Amino acid sequence: MSSNPFPMNTAIVGVYEHPSRFSPNKTEFQIMAECAKGALDDAGLDRADVDGLFGASMSMGMMGIVDLAEYLDVRPDYLDGTNIGGSSFVAHVSHAAAAIHAGLCNVALVLYGSTAASNAMAIGTGGAGESKNPDAAFTSPYGMTTVGSYAMYANLHMNTYGTTSEQLAEVAITMRKHAGLNPNAKMRSPITVDDVLGSRMISRPLHLLDCCIISDGGGAVVLTSLERARDLPKPPIQLLGCGEAVQHQGVGRSDLLTIAAQQSGDRAFTMAGLDRSDVDLAMIYDSFTITVLATLENLGFCAFGEGGDFVSEGGISIGGSLPVNPDGGGLSSNHPGMRGIFLVIEAVKQLRQECDARQVGDPEVALAHGTGGTIGDKHSGATLILGVDR
Amino acid sequence: MNAINHPAPYASWETRGYWEGTGRNELVLQRCRKCTLVQHRPRGLCAHCLESEHLEHFVGTGEGEIYTFTITEQNQARGFAQACPYIMAYVTLDEGPRILTVIVDCDPDDVGIGARVTAKYVKQERDDGEVFAVPVFELS
Numbered sequence: 001m002s003s004n005p006f007p008m009n010t011a012i013v014g015v016y017e018h019p020s021r022f023s024p025n026k027t028e029f030q031i032m033a034e035c036a037k038g039a040l041d042d043a044g045l046d047r048a049d050v051d052g053l054f055g056a057s058m059s060m061g062m063m064g065i066v067d068l069a070e071y072l073d074v075r076p077d078y079l080d081g082t083n084i085g086g087s088s089f090v091a092h093v094s095h096a097a098a099a100i101h102a103g104l105c106n107v108a109l110v111l112y113g114s115t116a117a118s119n120a121m122a123i124g125t126g127g128a129g130e131s132k133n134p135d136a137a138f139t140s141p142y143g144m145t146t147v148g149s150y151a152m153y154a155n156l157h158m159n160t161y162g163t164t165s166e167q168l169a170e171v172a173i174t175m176r177k178h179a180g181l182n183p184n185a186k187m188r189s190p191i192t193v194d195d196v197l198g199s200r201m202i203s204r205p206l207h208l209l210d211c212c213i214i215s216d217g218g219g220a221v222v223l224t225s226l227e228r229a230r231d232l233p234k235p236p237i238q239l240l241g242c243g244e245a246v247q248h249q250g251v252g253r254s255d256l257l258t259i260a261a262q263q264s265g266d267r268a269f270t271m272a273g274l275d276r277s278d279v280d281l282a283m284i285y286d287s288f289t290i291t292v293l294a295t296l297e298n299l300g301f302c303a304f305g306e307g308g309d310f311v312s313e314g315g316i317s318i319g320g321s322l323p324v325n326p327d328g329g330g331l332s333s334n335h336p337g338m339r340g341i342f343l344v345i346e347a348v349k350q351l352r353q354e355c356d357a358r359q360v361g362d363p364e365v366a367l368a369h370g371t372g373g374t375i376g377d378k379h380s381g382a383t384l385i386l387g388v389d390r
Numbered sequence: 391m392n393a394i395n396h397p398a399p400y401a402s403w404e405t406r407g408y409w410e411g412t413g414r415n416e417l418v419l420q421r422c423r424k425c426t427l428v429q430h431r432p433r434g435l436c437a438h439c440l441e442s443e444h445l446e447h448f449v450g451t452g453e454g455e456i457y458t459f460t461i462t463e464q465n466q467a468r469g470f471a472q473a474c475p476y477i478m479a480y481v482t483l484d485e486g487p488r489i490l491t492v493i494v495d496c497d498p499d500d501v502g503i504g505a506r507v508t509a510k511y512v513k514q515e516r517d518d519g520e521v522f523a524v525p526v527f528e529l530s
Contacts (some may be wrong), residue, residue: 122403123408130395131400132400132406134398134400134401134402134405136400137399137400137401137409138399138489138490139398139490140397140432141397141398141399141524142400142490142492142524143394143397143462143465143467143469143470143476143478143492144490145465145467147464148460148462148465148478151460151462152459152460152478152479153458154456154460155458155459155460155503156457156458156503159458159503171447196494200463200464201461201464202461202463202464203460203461203462203463203464203478204460204461204462204463204475205460206460209528228527230502249431249488250437251427251429251430251437251438251487252429252430252431252483252486252487252488252489253487253488254487256458256480257455301479366410373463376458
């Protein structure tokens with residue numbers, strides 16, 4: 001093992017984002033397997049090298065990770081099917097680093113796949129119907145949708161800080177502008193403030209274009225020790241810091257505007273020994289436009305209430321002070337139900353300077369933050385800070 | 391807009407006190423006599439002491455104020471599609487805890503964060519012998 005402390009003694013050595021946005025003839029596991037092949041090829045490793053398997057999906061339940069191992073015909077020494085929502089894969093990367101650090105596995109494969117679009121899933125506005133779960137009895141009679149919970153957060157943010165719909169629209173416009181530079185992005189035509197504000201209202205104050213798209217897709221990430229990574233073909237991307245957190249309604253008194261990102265971000269920055277100003281680009285889970293503002297504020301990239309000004313002054317554009325989601329994000333590139341893995345993949349590709357038209361200069365440090373669940377109700381947060389190997 | 395056809399709440403033994411209260415038009419809350427915590431959602435024990443013997447039910451005022459809200463214009467789920475737009479809100483009860491609810495019988499333009507609201511109870515048609523209602527709120 002190298003002399004670096006955890007997690008800096010581990011690195012990401014292979015990534016792959018499935019190029020498809022609509023795969024009606026494939027299953028989740030087939031998409032995951034195709035991604036595994038892509039990421040292992042990228043890493044210069046073989047299926048037989050994998051001794052740690054990490055994964056989650058919209059349909060994998062109990063034993064899901066065992067089913068996935070069977071599908072891939074692998075018998076790893078370490079399994080982790082943690083599912084904390086869309087942030088799961090950001091957390092899997094830090095779990096994999098911990099397992100590698102502890103000597104429990106040497107080559108970890110993190111997988112996601114989904115056919116959310118071809119299954120015509122209603123992700124944002126469904127799931128609010130009848131339930132026989134006594135816990136759901138406190139939400140389901142009231143029609144709590146995913147978008148509705150984010151909308152309640154957005155309304156509180158507007159009321160508290162004066163944030164405007166125009167400022168939220170700026171997030172959607174920027175993501176679309178970035179998507180225009182990404183040949184695989186699903187939605188690439190530019191949009192304006194009027195387009196966003198004129199799109200159908202889903203849950204006030206969030207319009208259709210404030211909401212992420214629904215696509216199929218998948219991705220894979222391969223990790224190993226930094227020492228071994230240095231012998232592999234691609235430049236290693238080192239883990240510098242990581243953190244996980246949860247926020248929920250507790251006993252009915254939690255501050256809605258404080259999200260898990262505050263706790264997980266503080267932990268990751270402390271571990272990395274870095275300041276916010278050291279980050280060259282951020283991959284932020286953009287389920288909705290408000291999610292980006294909430295996450296920027298809670299991660300400390302701007303003060304609470306300043307997120308609106310930060311985005312409307314161009315801060316999150318490629319070329320801005322903190323470029324966010326140069327791939328076009330979930331708002332315009334892809335959102336197959338859970339998006340966390342793409343945050344890691346794009347961060348790695350950016351740090352390797354493999355992103356062509358959407359490349360953000362020559363970044364040395366990237367942050368990825370995934371949110372799982374809903375910020376107006378209960379959710380998980382997972383933060384990773386990644387850097388080029390120096 | 392039509393009324394929401396609220397999905398039937400299912401009670402466990404932990405939440406039964408709350409739902410039975412709604413059937414009597416009461417908003418029943420839980421309080422721990424040991425640490426004085428008033429908690430919602432209901433549990434079988436105090437979430438902080440992790441002990442059940444000091445937990446008691448009491449009838450709350452059913453009064454509070456809107457913490458935040460959204461006007462839901464799209465929800466395909468059964469019971470809600472015909473009721474859009476409806477006002478979903480968090481209400482901070484005068485006893486402290488916040489609960490999810492809907493605000494009814496008002497013009498959405500009159501609803502604002504901080505507005506005072508009062509509980510009312512929508513009786514559930516049930517065939518299992520239970521008398522439950524769904525607590526909703528109207529402007530005070």
